[in-house]
Amino acid sequence: MAVKGGYWPSWVSDFRGIDSGLFTHVYYAFVVPDHTFKLDLSGSRLGDFISAVRPAKAILLVGGEHADPKRFSDMFPQDHDVENLGYLLHEWRAAVQREATVTGRIPLLLTAAVPFSANSNGSFPVDSMKQKLDWINAMCYNYRGSWDNFTGAHAALFDPINNSEYTTDMGLRSWIRAGIPPSKLVMGLPLYGRTWTLENPGSPGIGAAARGIGPGDGGTMTYAEIVRFNRQHHASEIYDQDTVSAYSYAGTAWIGYDNVRSTTTKIQYAQRLGLRGYFFWQIAGDHEGTISRAGEKSLMFSQSDRSVIL
Template sequence: MCYDYHGSWNTSATGAHAALFDPKSNVSTSYGLRSWIKAGMPQSKLIMGLPLYGRTWRLKDPKSHGIGAPAVGLGPGDDMGTMTFFQVEMFNKENNATVTYDVKTVSTYSFAGTSWIGYDDTRSTSVKIRFAQALRLRGYFFWAVNGDHEWKISKQASRLWIL
């Protein structure tokens, strides 16, 4: 599981819940995977789990909307502040949300008004899969594939993975 680093258990600030890198801490996929490898786990036994859902927050101030922005609660979605990738795509379209790719964490977030959603899209997922390939991991999996919108991420990922 390379996700759920941030979520409903801390609603004081937004977060990249599946950050490949975190410049402010060691709570990231790269740190976790490299720690397993350093501890002696064969790369051929490691599978990177990627989310097909987003985590949401309600911004304290819509003018402050980056990763780590002050928040005052959960945003749209279910009672845990989650939305499937399909729901994120619909939210973005219906609310004319601003979508931002964050290079530092290799994640995507969108915001509209006080609603903020952190998630992975085809771009961030592609970079993460290439990272897994560079580490020579066994593969990757998605949780949960039924949340993929028009199979966008699944199709992109299957084109990238070379056995």
């Protein structure tokens, strides 16, 4: 099955915002292990979530960036953590098979969210990932942010001007070169943008000099917030063909993000690359389902591997 996925954040308890018809899989993000490594599901309303996302499949996400202890999720793992991932996947796949044997049910899906590039954090256990996981979700965003003193496309598909390795194209192809079949690779798409404060409002392009974060919480804004900001401030919105991204600006405020056009172009790219599909982080941040709907209306994915020029 092709993947048209969406992450739903656990801190948003009103599931009526989920249009399940737009997705094949909806991820509940997150459930965090306690100090005994057990999952506390008492306050998660998982039953309501599963009912709300039907007919899409519900997937439970364990961990998260702020999980403590960080044994199941770490945005910046050490080399030994990456090595141990292979052992963990072996144990979890065995547990999935045991559960299916005991219950007579279809085996549970086992997936993992990984950095955008196979070269990001040491050497990943690609053989184990290929054998034990149904697919992997590549987090293709956060390449740029307030740590840069210039504006940028934080989820750039390409970067022909700077020839940067921090692009979705470079990252996905690194996973394929490492040995992950395209049919087991799912491309991440952000439903949020990153903001800057321009040094010179008269020079508002990508790469413009900036001095720290712009509007939004910590320099980020959901797509819904971006749409409202653009309307309220009569912001100029520009589509950048080089990076396949959008940005808007009003005065010294600058926001880089994906809109319908860039999202659709990226999904078409994923289809040409023969990927398993795409996912959004996170669908509660969409504006009335605008981008999620554009993704769902894209051409259907094929499950067959295709020739990929690396």
